Amino acid sequence: MLPRQRPDIGWLDLVCAAAYTLRGGDPAAAQAAAEAGADALADDGRHSLVSLSVRSGFDRLLATLQLPPGSEVLVSAVTIRDMIAVIERHGLRAVPVDLHADTLSLDVAALAAALTPRSRMLLVAHLFGSRMPLRAPLDFARQHGLLLVEDGAQAYTGDGWLGDAACDVSLLSFGPIKTATALGGAVLRFADPGLCERVRAAQAHQPLQAGRAFAQRVGKYALLKALTARIPYGLFCRACGWFGIDHDALINRSVRGFAGGELFQRIRQRPCAAQSRLLLRRLRGYPRARAAQRAQRGERLLAALPLARPGQAVAGSGHWVLPVLSADPPRLIAGLLARGFDATRGASSLYAVPGDAAPGAGDLRRVMDAVVYLPAPEGEGDLRRLAEAVRATVTDAAAA
Numbered sequence: 001m002l003p004r005q006r007p008d009i010g011w012l013d014l015v016c017a018a019a020y021t022l023r024g025g026d027p028a029a030a031q032a033a034a035e036a037g038a039d040a041l042a043d044d045g046r047h048s049l050v051s052l053s054v055r056s057g058f059d060r061l062l063a064t065l066q067l068p069p070g071s072e073v074l075v076s077a078v079t080i081r082d083m084i085a086v087i088e089r090h091g092l093r094a095v096p097v098d099l100h101a102d103t104l105s106l107d108v109a110a111l112a113a114a115l116t117p118r119s120r121m122l123l124v125a126h127l128f129g130s131r132m133p134l135r136a137p138l139d140f141a142r143q144h145g146l147l148l149v150e151d152g153a154q155a156y157t158g159d160g161w162l163g164d165a166a167c168d169v170s171l172l173s174f175g176p177i178k179t180a181t182a183l184g185g186a187v188l189r190f191a192d193p194g195l196c197e198r199v200r201a202a203q204a205h206q207p208l209q210a211g212r213a214f215a216q217r218v219g220k221y222a223l224l225k226a227l228t229a230r231i232p233y234g235l236f237c238r239a240c241g242w243f244g245i246d247h248d249a250l251i252n253r254s255v256r257g258f259a260g261g262e263l264f265q266r267i268r269q270r271p272c273a274a275q276s277r278l279l280l281r282r283l284r285g286y287p288r289a290r291a292a293q294r295a296q297r298g299e300r301l302l303a304a305l306p307l308a309r310p311g312q313a314v315a316g317s318g319h320w321v322l323p324v325l326s327a328d329p330p331r332l333i334a335g336l337l338a339r340g341f342d343a344t345r346g347a348s349s350l351y352a353v354p355g356d357a358a359p360g361a362g363d364l365r366r367v368m369d370a371v372v373y374l375p376a377p378e379g380e381g382d383l384r385r386l387a388e389a390v391r392a393t394v395t396d397a398a399a400a
């Protein structure tokens with residue numbers, strides 16, 4: 001069975017993470033070292049802040065900005081629910097702006113239509129591992145005095161990109177399902193050093209992530225890494241079937257960065273020393289070739305399939321996940337599972353942001369219900385077999 005996704009972290013990284021938890025140390029010094037490491041890698045004159053997660057850092061950014069209640073944040077119309085929850089928690093309104101399904105880029109006409117005198121910020125999300133061109137959103141933000149925040153949570157690949165230097169703030173995630181994961185943690189990059197300092201100060205007042213919680217996290221993802229090797233994963237799926245357990249829901253629940261409990265209690269913490277050290281290790285040590293190979297295999301797989309996909313006009317996507325559009329997602333997933341491939345509808349928590357913005361012609365929101373995420377092929381054999389399995393499943397469905 002080819003699992004949908006394995007945690008993108010090596011055994012040696014996990015051993016180091018365990019050692020960092022034993023070593024303890026000064027969290028502020030470890031955070032500062034990780035920030036200096038990120039600044040050195042990016043070398044774009046901006047300033048880094050390391051947070052517990054993108055949601056944590058974004059929450060502190062909004063707490064620092066103190067925008068007037070009822071101010072509006074123009075957001076990509078497809079993103080994760082928690083980013084909207086954070087916006088609303090600060091008394092602000094999220095106004096969705098269409099994305100083109102083919103290019104995953106903001107619709108400039110929709111952007112103009114969404115603007116009101118209350119608009120203060122533009123939050124653009126790069127989706128599925130792509131990086132949308134930001135020239136038009138940037139010009140728009142500058143013209144209308146909006147703070148441009150780039151949500152690059154899905155876009156980091158270890159290729160030296162740490163956000164677009166022209167943005168006011170860029171958000172990069174190292175959560176458990178992300179490329180080069182540090183099992184958590186995020187880097188926020190600021191053009192304005194003063195704003196970076198103020199957000200850092202706001203974060204410094206928060207409780208420290210418990211070292212024990214981080215140690216449990218290391219144990220949990222080591223287990224998950226072992227379980228998502230092919231043979232154990234096949235046995236696991238079979239066992240779930242015998243006991244009537246929905247393996248898809250179980251896996252999706254267990255890889256969520258902040259599963260269970262009250263979201264804000266969990267995100268409003270600053271990273272412990274071990275978390276910052278692991279983040280620095282991943283920033284420095286992730287092999288460039290790894291994500292490049294994944295992107296190339298993803299592109300070849302998707303191009304070989306008889307299915308449309310969101311972002312089909314995007315060149316050079318990192319293919320962090322492999323979404324396709326299916327007329328009957330449960331059938332495609334069941335057909336692939338029967339052929340030894342673990343596809344899912346829940347590989348990321350993306351959803352269509354509700355709101356009254358009129359959908360445009362190529363609106364990504366309209367196709368989100370049809371999205372199925374394919375498992376990532378690990379080699380040529382996987383790629384060929386998975387393409388055949390998709391074709392066979394689609395042919396069966398057409399004949400039924």
Ligand SMILES: Cc1ncc(COP(=O)(O)O)c(C=O)c1O
Pocket residue numbers: 052053054055056079080083125126151153154172173174175185186257348349
């Ligand atoms: C588009 C997007 N924004 C924000 C986040 C949140 O990142 P984090 O888990 O670091 O809070 C995610 C996580 O998947 C995401 O996909």
